[in-house]
Amino acid sequence: MAKKGLLIHYDYCTGCMACVVACKQEHDYPAGRWGIMVKDFTRETEGRVQVDFLPFPTDLCDLCGRRTAAGERPACVKHCMAGCMTYGEVGELARIMETMPRSVLFAPR
Amino acid sequence: MAKGTFVRTTAWSPGPGCHGGCGLELYVEDGRLVKVEGDQYHPYNQGRLCPRALALTQYVYHPERFLYPLKRVGERGEGKFERISWDEALDTVEERLGEIRDKYGAEAVIFAQGTGRDVGGPISFLCYSFGSPNWVQLGLAGHSCYTPRLAAMMFTHGDYAVLDAGQFLPEGMADPEYEVPKVIVVWAQNPAAGCQDGFYGHWVTDCMKRGSKLIVIDPRWTWFSSRAEKFLQLRPGTDAALALGMLNVIISEGLYDREFVDEWCSGFDELAARAAEYPLDRVSAITWVPAEDIAQAARLYAEARPAAIQWGVPIDMGPSGTTIAQAITHLWSITGNLDIPGGQVIARAAFEVATYPFSTQELHSLYGEEFVKRMNEKRIGAQEFKLLRNFRGWGQPDRAVEQMLSGEPYPIKACWIQTTNMLGGQAADTRLHYRALKNMEFNVVVDCFPNPTSMAVADLILPAASIAEKESLRSWWSPLQVMMPAVQVGECRSDWEINLELAKRFNPELRRRFDTVKDLIDDRLKPSGYTFDELKDGHWKFPEKDTPTRPYRRYEKGLLRPDGRPGFRTPTGRLELYSTSFKEFDMDPLPFFTEPPESEVRTPELAAKYPLVMVSGRRSPVFFHSEHRNIPWLRECDPDPIVEIHPDTAQALGISDGEWVAIFNDRGRIRRKAKVTPIVHPKTISVPHGWWLPETQGTEPDLYGIWDLNCNLLVNIGPGDASGYGGGPYKTTLVAVKKLGEGAAAGRGAGDTAKRGEE
Incomplete structure (x- = not known):
């Protein structure tokens, strides 16, 4: 089976934390365990402040195997308020990425 | 994921807590809520969901939750409370x-509520059934939340x-009638x-993906500022000057x-003359925004x-919030952006069904014009503020708290406090509100969890249902x-259930009209022609085309005025750039700028002390x-009561990231962790705002740390304006910051400032 992954159009990640809590609910992780984290990369460059966030699937990310087996999207992808995450085959996602500036591709585990 | 049975509902209030609207799937196993998903068929959120709604199970089954009266x-x-x-x-x-x-x-x-949740309907219903005119957003200085706008x-x-x-529109942005805003x-x-x-x-991000360009106006950089064509970083409270400069x-x-x-429109020449008093150099000096940026933003928007x-609530909280809002409405009015696709669309409650009465017209439709008039005779603030008397049904919050202590012009003896934690939240001059609530003979708190307000003042506590447990x-x-x-x-019972039962006791005539909450809902739904049963399970309804509660261009079609003629529902039938109503209410009929009550310009000596x-x-x-400070999944994402401080300022004060600092002015001192x-x-x-620590001591004098952490200890009450609305100085209070040094973490040693409530 082709390797699956997450394409994250981080330019659109607003730092809303929906993916973080969706993941905890799906996996029943207590506070302190994270399947995905959102990091703040805010910085100042030449008089402008760039507010950027990046979701980072951790080693606990299983791409919501139970959900995807039932034809559902991973919990983070479905609930992302900005709709900036896509689940799919890594090769296919990489092709999408060619026309998606400021994006990253994750192939967890 | 689609497993087990679920109930399809709409989120509005306890749980996510917000102004609501998202479609939810609530999964139930053996009578227990086990999971929440976004409803992908719901037009509002299309399956997406915020972290607060996704954490609903931790909220519903929280060990501290009130479960019994x-x-x-x-x-x-x-x-000390007893079941x-x-x-x-x-009884x-x-x-x-x-x-x-x-x-x-x-x-x-006084019947007190907080923000715009699904409590406005039930609490106004109880307040009026009891016969009190005093439905109040108690604590909200200047009544500065949406009402001024x-x-x-x-x-x-x-x-x-x-x-x-x-x-x-039923098809949302995919509807053939829709156009995305260009700016x-x-x-x-x-x-x-x-x-x-x-x-x-996130409809704004949806628009951005479809090509909308941004202009962002804010004192603070946000994700949106970083992606804007123009970002105007203005001085807090100077929005009216900026809007007038753009109009000019x-x-x-x-x-x-x-x-x-x-x-x-009417009054254009008068508006033009007023705007001409705001040339770019003057506006730039007032707002800190470079003149060229203001001009470019104005052109980008207008073209x-x-x-x-x-727009957001800081507009209401500016000095004379109503007039700031008026200036901004004129931007969309004179550019012809009103009620067109992708512009500023006229917003009315669907089918003119009133849930939370948002307007005088809705109050009239629910309770009758005579009743509303009679209520105005004693409504707090209605005699003093003509605009307030002629708009909606709220009592004026600043006058209310003063009256709770003074008993003038008539005594206030009890407070019904429904899902509002004002002492941990919105109450400006927290000590004043603390003393006023303590001065009551009887306080009822309806809420989900213990909080500083319930702990300090409740005589009776009624457990409120969450969104997962209610009909509305x-x-x-x-x-x-x-x-x-x-x-x-x-x-737990829903706000509607509690209030209907009590309303029937206070006004027995209601017994004949409503047996159950569902009867009441069906009654309110009548203008739509639908019933509760027809709408449940995801059968939401959009109004038909060419009806008064659906866009577009209704002013051309005669759909806005009661007489069916084209135009607007104003005294003159025109869009009044010069407001004849404001003139009648002894207000300036045109927008103007006024300095915040405390500022480097208005109070330079105070600014020298508190820069x-x-x-x-x-x-x-x-x-x-x-x-939500007590919800583990949420708190770990934003764990500390912080203060955001610029690196240059922090350096000048010798403050490092992560250290505890004092923020103070003549009204008091709080502590925060520097970011x-x-x-x-x-x-x-x-x-x-809104910081208290549910994990710390709740009993007096600590009250979960509010005397250490609540920023509203430093904020004065309002109002700042002749309208009675606006000028809650939440955005413009002058303070100083200093290092605290070792051992200054919050949640410990709260005692040194804890007694401040008694001062």
Whole structure:
């Protein structure tokens, strides 16, 4: 089976934390365990402040195997308020990425 | 995921806590809520969901949750409560409030709520059934949350208006009638961190993906500022000057929509003359924004068609909030962006079904014009403020708290406090509100969890149901929909259930009209022709085309005025750039700028002592106001009560990132953990509001740390304006900051400042 992954159009990640809590609910992780984290990369460059966030699937990310087996999207992808995450085959996602500036591709585990 | 059975409902209030609107799937196993998913078929959120709604199971089954009615058995503040039955609780309320009504009149009881949640309908219903005119957002200085903006819109164009994100159309942005705004002005809001005023914040990102360019106006950099064509980082509280400066550019450069102005507006020449008093150099000096940036933003907005403005509560909180809002409405009016696709669409409750009465017209439809008039005779603030007397039904919050202590012009003896934690939240001058509530003979708190307010002042506590446990209705704005219970938790009851039962006791005539909450909902749904049963299980309804509650261009079609003629629902039938109503209310009929009550310009000596402008109230996506600090999944995303401080300012004060600092002025001192960040201006600090620590001591004197952490200890009450609305100085309070050094963490040693409530 082709390797699956997450394409994250981080330019659109607003730092809303929906993916973080969706993941905890799906996996029943207590506070302190994270399947995905959102990091703040805010910085100042030449008089402008760039507010950027990046979701980072951790080693606990299983791409919501139970959900995807039932034809559902991973919990983070479905609930992302900005709709900036896509689940799919890594090769296919990489092709999408060619026309998606400021994006990253994750192939967890 | 689709497993087990689920109940399809709409989120509005306890749980996510917000202004609501999202479609939910509530999964139930063995009578227990096990999971929450977004409803992908719901037009509002299309399956997406915020962290607060996703954490609903931790909220519903939280170990601290109120599950039964409780009566106080110790002193107020000792935290000693005893479980009682609902019968005893309701009998007690009936008896105690009944006695006060007999002795002092119904107006001696204030019915207090917080933000725009699904409590406005039930609490106004109970308040009026009891016979009190005093439905109040107690603690909200200047009544500065949406009502000032609503008043400006109502008296300018006879209706409310919102950014068109396709939310009034069944197909949303895919509807063939819809057009995406070419330019969006995000004014004083971070739409990524919550859905304010019934608007799903990420509709703005949806528009950006479809090509909308941004202008952002804010004292603080946000995700949106970083992606804007123009970012205007203005001095807090100077929004009116900026709007007038932009109007001046648009008018003097001829960029306005002449045809629309000639055909539909009045007072243009007067507005042009007023705007001319705001040349760019003056506006730049007032606002800190470079003149060229103001001019470019004005041109970018005016030359785009359609263009729309998404605005936030800081506008209400500016000095004379109503007039700031009025200036901003004129931007969309003179550019012809009103009620066109992708512009500012007129917003009415779907099918004119009133849930939470948002306007005088809705109050009349629910309770009759005579009743509303009679209520105005004693409504707090209605004699003093003519605008307030002629708009909606709220009592004026600042006058209310003063009257709770003075007893003038008539005594206030009891407070019904429904899902509002004002002492941990919105109450400006927290000590004043603390003393006022302690001065009451009887306080009832209806809520979900213990909080500083319930701990300090409750005599009786009634457990409120969450969104997962209630029947209700929603028509803010479209579609029309109902809420369905999925589970029962303890003996919790919904706000509607509690208030209907008590309303029937206070006004027995209601017994004939409503047996159950469903009867009441069906009654309210009548203008739509639908019933509760027809709307449940996801059968929400959008109004049909060419009806008064669906866009577009209703002023051309005669769909706005009661007489069916084209035009607007104003005294003159025109869009009044010069407001004849404001003139009648002894207000300036045109917008103007006034300095914040405290500022480097108005009070230079105070500014020398307290050189930083404290801007409170920035939103966190994981909290709603003072809620959710007790929800583990949410708290770990935003764990500390922080203050955002610019690196240059921090360096000058010797403050490092992560250290505890004191923030103070003549009104008091609080502590916060410094977050050193370039997103704030060096002359401002951003202090998130609503902070208390549920994990710490709740009993007096600590009250979960509010005397150490609550930024509103430093903020004065309002109002700042002749309208009675606006000028709650939450965004413009002058403060100083200093290092605290070792051992200064919050939650420990609260005792040194804890007694401040008694001062």
